[in-house]
Structures are given as structure tokens and as C-alpha cells.
Amino acid sequence: MTESAAHRESLPFDSTAHLLARVTAQLGTQLRHVSLNGTRRPMTPPPPPPPxxxxxxxxxxxxxxxxxxxxDxxxxxxxxLERVRELRPGLDVRLGHIELNEPLLTDTLAGLHRGRxxxxxxxPLLLGRGHHVKHDLPQAAATAPHLRTRVAVPLGPHPLLVEALYDRLTEAGWQASDTAHPGSGVVLAAAGSRDPESTADTRRTAALLSERLGGVPVVPAYxxxxxxxxxxxxxxxxxxGRHRAAVASYFTAPGRFAAQSAAxxxxxxxxxxxxxxALARLLLLRYDQALAGRSLTPRHHLAAA
Incomplete structure (x- = not known):
């Protein structure tokens, strides 16, 4: 008997079974790295998805x-603005003034999201399309190039303002009987502007208030x-013949012009x-409209302006 024959006789009886098991295990390992379309999967597991x-x-x-x-x-x-925050919890609401009061608008914008x-x-807490809305607000926004800004349209004219004007008149003493009184009339007192679009906005509000009062004449004044x-x-x-005349105050807050008109x-x-x-709801409406695309100026990054 040759040496190789003796070696074959010395192999264990199940060596063939062991060999098949090893081949099957190796084949299974390789198949785990192959996708159904035949491409090879990476040997390392994919990273976990980001949170x-x-x-x-x-x-x-x-x-x-x-x-x-x-x-006042x-x-x-x-x-x-506290009313606005109550209506929209979680919304960051800030205040800025064009002049006379702090914080000034430019300071509010400079401190907003500073550095990031x-x-x-x-x-604008303004009631028409005057100089402040068209020029002062965009210019103030340009001083804060770190912000992306929109300038919303002014509050007026809008039916919510008319409801507020009507309520203020009734609080002052206007009654349903005054609507039918032949001597009744109303002056809608506004701040005034040289911009014709601003005066057109005030006239529109006066017409809406007249409708709300059942046709009582409402004359805009400045x-x-x-x-x-x-x-x-x-x-x-x-x-x-309208001697029973009331003055409706078309001002967002007390001030010299409002007091002068009332006097x-x-x-x-x-x-x-x-x-x-209604004024708080209108503020949020103008905010939402600006986000939806209705604004005085398109959204832009003012760093390039």
C-alpha cells in the first residue's frame, strides 16, 4: 500500500460531510453581502439614520x-402685543418704534437673532399705505443684513378694523337709535399722509364704516x-344738517393727534x-398673509441689498 493510499484510509469517515458544511457556511456568509439585484453590499453595516x-x-x-x-x-x-401672544402661543413677538419711543425698530432688528x-x-401698526410703510420700514430692515425679512401690508383697510371702530363708537355712547336719526353723522379722524394711496385707504374705511352704521354718512378727516x-x-x-356728529378715532393708540381730534x-x-x-387678530392675519406671499416687498436677503 502506498503512502497516499494509507493517508486516504486514515481520513475520518465524515470528512466529506465536514467539507460540505464548511462550503455551505462560507457561501452563506458571502450571500449576506449580495442584494437581490446581484450587486455587492458593503462589508460594513450602514450608519444609523440621523435623529x-x-x-x-x-x-x-x-x-x-x-x-x-x-x-399711554x-x-x-x-x-x-400681549393679546397677540395669547392668541399665538410660542410665536416670538417683538416691538419696534419708528421714532419717539424705545425700542426703536432698528435696535429691535439689530438684536434679533444676533450672529446667527x-x-x-x-x-406695521399703521392704517394705510403711507411713507412710513413704503420707505421707513424697508430702510430699517436694510440695516439688519443678518435677517431675512418681509414687510407686511398695513392694517387697513379691513373689516376687522371696522368692527373695532363700531365697538368703540358704541362704547362712547352711539346707540341703534342714532343710526335712524336724521341728524347723525360720523367723522373718521385719521393721522393723515401726503401719499394718495394712504388717503384712499382711509376713504375706503370710511365707506365700510358707513355701511356698518346702516348708511350714516362717514366723512374721513385728518x-x-x-x-x-x-x-x-x-x-x-x-x-x-348732520349736527349730531360723532368722531371715530382711527388711531391704533392714544397720542397727540387722537386727543386733538377728540377735542x-x-x-x-x-x-x-x-x-x-379684532386688532390683535388682524395683526396675526397680516403676519400670516406676509408668510403666504402677500407683503409689501418680496422676501429677500438684505445682505445683498
Whole structure:
């Protein structure tokens, strides 16, 4: 017997079974790295999926007030923004003034998301398309190139403002019987602007208020920069036999112009719109409209402006 034959006889009886088992195990290992379409899978396991990202915060609402030396103005606007926060919990709501009061709008924007950028919507607490809305707000936004901003359209005209004006008139003493009184009339006292679009907005609000009052004449008038003045509008109503004239205050907060207009009233004078709930809802509506694309200026990164 040769040496190789003797070696074969010395192999264990189940060596063939062991060999098949080893081949099967190796084949199974290789198949785990091959996908169904025949491509080879990586030998290392894929990295775990990243944790779900937290939803980004909504843009900051920056309410822009004109500013006034009357201390009641700042208190009123601050209380109004508290109503806004109650209506939209979690929304970052800030205040900035064009002039006369702190914080100034430029300071509010400079401190907003400092060093890390962010989004903001400037919502003017102004009632028409005047110089402040068209020029001052975009210029202030340009001083904060770290922010992406929108400038919302002004509050007026809008039916929510009309409801607030009507409520303020009834609080001052207007009654249902005054609607039918042949001598009744209303002067809608506004701040005034040289911009014709601003005066057109005030006239539109006056027409809407007249409808809300059942057809009572409502004459727009202005405390500055436009005509007629409040006294002139009152005389025009008197010339038409409307001696029972009320003054509706088309101002967002107390101030010199609001007080001056109220002082001219021969009968009742309504308070400014102030913290009326409709005004808070309208602020949020203008904010939402700006996010949806309706804004004074398109969204832009002002660093390139």
C-alpha cells in the first residue's frame, strides 16, 4: 500500500460531510453581502439614520408702532402685543418704534437673532399705505443684513378694523337709535399722509364704516398732511344738517393727534382702537398673509441689498 493510499484510509469517515458544511457556511456568509439585484453590499453595516430634526421656529413677528410722547401709547401697544401672544402661543413677538419711543425698530432688528441670522416679518401698526410703510420700514430692515425679512401690508383697510371702530363708537355712547336719526353723522379722524394711496385707504374705511352704521354718512378727516381737517369735516356735516356728529378715532393708540381730534367733537368721541381683540387678530392675519406671499416687498436677503 502506498503512502497516499494509507493517508486516504486514515481520513475520518465524515470528512466529506465536514467539507460540505464548511462550503455551505462560507457561501452563506458571502450571500449576506449580495442584494437581490446581484450587486455587492458593503462589508460594513450602514450608519444609523440621523435623529429627526426639530421643526424650525416660525419667523419673528416684529410689530412696528409709530411712537408717541404720550406714555399711554407705549402701554397700549404693549398690552395689544400681549393679546397677540395669547392668541399665538410660542410665536416670538417683538416691538419696534419708528421714532419717539424705545425700542426703536432698528435696535429691535439689530438684536434679533444676533450672529446667527433668522427670519422676521415686520407688521406695521399703521392704517394705510403711507411713507412710513413704503420707505421707513424697508430702510430699517436694510440695516439688519443678518435677517431675512418681509414687510407686511398695513392694517387697513379691513373689516376687522371696522368692527373695532363700531365697538368703540358704541362704547362712547352711539346707540341703534342714532343710526335712524336724521341728524347723525360720523367723522373718521385719521393721522393723515401726503401719499394718495394712504388717503384712499382711509376713504375706503370710511365707506365700510358707513355701511356698518346702516348708511350714516362717514366723512374721513385728518389731523395733519391732508384735508379736510376734523373741524372742517364737522362743518361739512353740519352744512348737510348732520349736527349730531360723532368722531371715530382711527388711531391704533392714544397720542397727540387722537386727543386733538377728540377735542373737536361736538357730541361723542370714540377711543382709539387700542387693545381691541379684532386688532390683535388682524395683526396675526397680516403676519400670516406676509408668510403666504402677500407683503409689501418680496422676501429677500438684505445682505445683498
Amino acid at each position: 429627526p430634526s426639530r421643526p424650525s421656529a416660525p419667523p419673528t413677528l416684529v410689530a412696528v408702532a409709530h411712537g408717541s410722547r404720550d406714555p 401709547a407705549l402701554r397700549t401697544v404693549t398690552a395689544l 441670522g433668522g427670519d422676521a416679518v415686520l407688521v 389731523a395733519s398732511a391732508a384735508s379736510p381737517t376734523v373741524p372742517e369735516a364737522l362743518r361739512a356735516l353740519a352744512a348737510r 373737536a367733537a361736538p357730541w361723542i368721541a370714540a377711543a382709539p382702537l387700542g387693545t381691541h381683540p
